[in-house]
Structures are given as structure tokens and as C-alpha cells.
Amino acid sequence: xxxxxxxxxxxxxxxxxxxxxxxxxxxxxxxxxxxxxxxxxxxxxxxxxxxxxxxxxxxxxxxxxxxxxxxxxxxxxxxxxxxxxxxxxxxxxxxxxxxxxxxxxxxxxxxxxxxxxxxxxxxxxxxxxxxxxxxxxxxxxxxxxxxxxxxxxxxxxxxxxxxxxxxxxxxxxxxxxxxxxxxxxxxxxxxxxxxxxxxxxxxxxxxxxxxxxxxxxxxxxxxxxxxxxxxxxxxxxxxxxxxxxxxxxxxxxxxxxxxxxxxxxxxxxxxxxxxxxxxxxxxxxxxxxxxxxxxxxx
Amino acid sequence: xxxxxxxxxxxxxxxxxxxxxxxxxxxxxxxxxxxxxxxxxxxxxxxxxxxxxxxxxxxxxxxxxxxxxxxxxxxxxxxxxxxxxxxxxxxxxxxxxxxxxxxxxxxxxxxxxxx
Numbered sequence: 001x002x003x004x005x006x007x008x009x010x011x012x013x014x015x016x017x018x019x020x021x022x023x024x025x026x027x028x029x030x031x032x033x034x035x036x037x038x039x040x041x042x043x044x045x046x047x048x049x050x051x052x053x054x055x056x057x058x059x060x061x062x063x064x065x066x067x068x069x070x071x072x073x074x075x076x077x078x079x080x081x082x083x084x085x086x087x088x089x090x091x092x093x094x095x096x097x098x099x100x101x102x103x104x105x106x107x108x109x110x111x112x113x114x115x116x117x118x119x120x121x122x123x124x125x126x127x128x129x130x131x132x133x134x135x136x137x138x139x140x141x142x143x144x145x146x147x148x149x150x151x152x153x154x155x156x157x158x159x160x161x162x163x164x165x166x167x168x169x170x171x172x173x174x175x176x177x178x179x180x181x182x183x184x185x186x187x188x189x190x191x192x193x194x195x196x197x198x199x200x201x202x203x204x205x206x207x208x209x210x211x212x213x214x215x216x217x218x219x220x221x222x223x224x225x226x227x228x229x230x231x232x233x234x235x236x237x238x239x240x241x242x243x244x245x246x247x248x249x250x251x252x253x254x255x256x257x258x259x260x261x262x263x264x265x266x267x268x269x270x271x272x273x274x275x276x277x278x279x280x281x282x283x284x285x286x287x288x289x290x291x292x293x294x295x296x297x298x
Numbered sequence: 299x300x301x302x303x304x305x306x307x308x309x310x311x312x313x314x315x316x317x318x319x320x321x322x323x324x325x326x327x328x329x330x331x332x333x334x335x336x337x338x339x340x341x342x343x344x345x346x347x348x349x350x351x352x353x354x355x356x357x358x359x360x361x362x363x364x365x366x367x368x369x370x371x372x373x374x375x376x377x378x379x380x381x382x383x384x385x386x387x388x389x390x391x392x393x394x395x396x397x398x399x400x401x402x403x404x405x406x407x408x409x410x411x412x413x
Contacts, residue, residue, distance in 0.1 A: 029350040032327045032379050036346045039328040039373070058345050065347025069354075 007041045010055045017059060020066045022073045033062075080127045088119035114157060122150045149175050309394050312352040315342055317361065317383065317391040324365045326378035327353075353381065361387035 014037045018030045037058060044054050074082065095115060099105045107115075126146050130139045156171045309317070319325060319333035327349060334344050356362045365382040383391070 025350075025354060029354065033346045033350050035376060035378060036327040036331065036349070040331075040346075058347075061345030062347035065345075065351045068347075068351060 004041075004045055004051070006051050007045060010041060010051060011038055014055075014059070014062070017062055017066070020063075020070075022069055024073075025069050080131070081124065084123040084127055085120060088116055088123055091119050092116050111161070115154075118150065118153055118157075122146050145178075149178060308397065309390065310352070311342070312344060312348055313356060313361070314391075314394055315344065316349070316352055316356065317387055317394075320362060320381060320383045321388070321391060324380040324382035326370060326380050328373075328378075329370070330381065356387070359386075360384055361390055 011034070015034050018026060018033055021030065040054070040058065041051060044051055071079065071082070092112065092115060095105075095107065096112065099107050126143060129142050152175060153172060156168060159171075160166060160168045315334040315337065316330055318337055319330045322333075325333060327346070331344055331346075331349055334342055353362065357364075361384060362381050363384050365380045367377050367379050369376065370378055
């Protein structure tokens with residue numbers, strides 16, 4: 001038993017620290033870790049060595065393990081949030097250091113909080129949008145748009161603080177309009193998704209189809225998606241049901257590719273009856289993000 | 299079951315030390331820690347965070363497993379969880395030692411040639 005008061009206190013604190021581990025890890029190893037710490041404390045006490053330095057080292061070492069385990073168990077969104085939060089913190093160091101060095105740069109504490117929120121919100125928005133995009137051109141476009149939004153938000157906040165006119169915050173409504181429009185676009189409002197009565201490919205189940213105007217037995221249930229690619233379709237599968245993400249398209253089959261490198265890809269529309277049950281796919285369906293991206297109609 | 303890569307890729311120092319500590323028999327967490335310290339002549343001091351984090355990964359890789367929960371007669375009356383090597387763990391350790399031996403052989407050959 002650890003009879004020393006400090007030892008008991010450290011043991012209690014260590015048990016509290018262990019609660020920061022992910023639950024599954026804690027349930028499996030928590031008791032063993034607490035016991036090991038207890039053994040180490042007792043060893044130090046028996047040797048009449050001080051506990052403070054030892055406990056500090058163990059606490060730091062365990063804290064590093066906690067961070068490692070939690071990061072390992074985070075899902076992708078959590079990791080993205082952590083990454084953005086740390087980068088925003090690094091960016092915040094610039095005004096923080098400048099306020100110490102540059103004369104006349106006297107930000108109140110609230111300003112740092114607002115700036116950090118602005119950094120984090122911009123970074124998260126970019127991360128969430130960009131992860132759904134495959135092409136760098138789109139990512140750059142999003143980056144430019146967000147930078148413009150960030151500059152607008154920043155300048156509005158500075159103007160408002162300097163002038164003392166809170167009504168100038170209305171300038172931020174321009175940002176709000178952009179956010180609402182972006183959200184509406186993301187939700188598919190105003191897009192070309194065919195919801196009811198539309199066709200979906202029987203194999204790849206791509207929901208991104210125009211209404212097949214001439215589908216029927218004679219036409220072999222062919223329809224062209226908005227990329228201009230001909231798919232074999234099955235009218236019985238409503239696009240609404242086939243819109244789930246995660247089903248990858250298959251390789252192109254039974255169609256002659258005219259120009260593979262151009263976008264949208266061009267294919268020779270086969271003669272009626274030439275498509276024999278195979279779905280055709282597109283060249284962009286190579287990664288999950290590109291695949292998701294290809295499903296959003298542009 | 300250990301994955302195929304475990305036996306082929308170099309092990310981290312912590313994993314190697316834990317495997318070495320368990321190669322002579324089953325031990326509990328504190329016992330592993332003391333054995334690692336003794337094996338390395340006090341040069342490697344592993345805290346509980348590193349030890350149990352490594353052990354979690356090793357258990358997932360099938361290198362070690364929990365063997366028993368019992369009292370250590372040399373310590374107190376508290377029950378402790380003991381860990382032991384699996385067959386895959388022993389194979390990984392032997393593969394790692396073989397790799398070390400080959401590296402040492404190459405290094406010694408180079409040094410001898412250099413002199």
C-alpha cells in the first residue's frame with residue numbers, strides 16, 4: 001500500500017488522468033496501468049526517492065500516450081478538425097507575437113478569440129468542401145472564394161471595431177448569402193438531379209441521369225448522364241433509391257472510347273442492342289472523392 | 299493472427315524490448331517494465347503510456363496475449379494481469395534478431411574492409 005500522502009494523491013490524479021483514454025482502451029488496460037503506476041510509486045518510496053519528478057514524467061508520458069490513442073481512434077472528420085484547429089492556432093501565433101513586438105498593436109483578448117474562430121471556420125469550410133473534390137482547379141477556386149470571404153470578414157470586423165458602428169456588421173450578410181447558396185447547392189437545390197421518374201443505371205446506380213426520353217424496349221434502355229456518357233439503364237430503379245454513395249462504377253465495357261483524355265469523355269453511342277448488360281463508367285471514378293464528386297452534377 | 303507484415307518489417311524499439319522481456323516467460327506490466335530496464339542496463343525506461351500503448355498494438359497484431367490474472371507472490375496481494383508471447387510474437391522476435399544479425403554482419407564486414 002502506498003502510505004505516503006503524496007503517493008496517494010498522485011495515484012488518485014493518475015486514475016483521473018486515465019479517464020482521458022478512449023473507453024475501450026481504458027476498460028482493457030486502465031486497471032493494469034493504475035496498478036503499474038502504484039508499483040512504481042511504491043518502488044520509489046521504498047528507495048526513499050522523491051516522487052514529484054517521477055510523477056511529473058509519468059504524467060507527461062501518459063498524456064502523450066492518451067493523445068496518441070485518441071488520435072488513432074478519431075474518425076476522418078475528427079482528424080481534420082484537429083489538424084485545422086492546430087493550423088489555426090499556429091496562424092494565431094502571428095498576431096499574438098506581433099502584439100508583443102509591434103508597438104501600437106494592442107488587441108484585446110476577445111479579438112484573438114474572434115480571429116481564431118475566423119481562422120478555424122475558414123479552414124474547416126475549405127477542408128470540408130475540398131475533400132469532396134478531386135480536381136485541383138476546383139480546390140483552388142474554393143480556396144480563392146474562401147480567402148475572399150475571410151478578407152471580407154476580417155475587414156468588416158476591423159472596420160466595425162475602429163469606427164464603433166456595429167451596423168457595419170451587415171456587410172457580413174454578403175458572406176451569409178454565399179454560405180446559404182453554397183449549402184443549397186450542396187443539398188442539390190437547383191441541380192439537375194432527376195428525382196422522380198428518372199432512370200438510374202442498373203449496375204453502377206448512378207443517379208445523375210437526365211430523364212431518358214426514348215427509353216423502352218426498342219432503345220435498349222439507354223440514357224445519357226449529364227457528363228454525356230451513355231449508360232444502360234433500368235427504368236424500374238428510381239434515381240432516388242439509387243443515390244447512395246459507396247457503390248463504385250465498373251470499368252467501361254462494350255463501348256468504343258473516342259477521346260479518353262478529354263472532359264467530358266466522348267463515347268461512340270453503340271448501335272441499338274450492342275450494349276450487353278454491362279454498365280459503362282467514366283474515367284473520373286478512380287477515387288472515393290472523385291467518385292463522390294462525379295455524382296454531383298455540374 | 300499476426301499479419302504478414304509484422305514479421306517482415308523492422309519492429310519499433312519498444313515492441314522489440316517488450317518481446318524480449320516476454321521471451322523468458324509471462325510477466326505483468328510492472329514486471330515487463332523492470333525487465334526492459336534490466337535488459338537495457340537501465341538505458342531504456344518505458345513509462346506506462348508507452349508500454350500499454352505498444353502492448354495494445356501488439357495484441358491487435360497477435361504478437362502477445364493475456365495469459366492469466368493472478369497474485370504475484372513477490373509483491374503484494376493484488377491480482378495482476380499477466381502477458382505472454384504468442385507463436386507469431388516469437389516468430390517476429392526471431393525474424394527481428396535475424397535482421398539485426400545480418401545488419402551487424404554487414405557493418406562488421408564494412409569496418410573490417412575499411413581497416
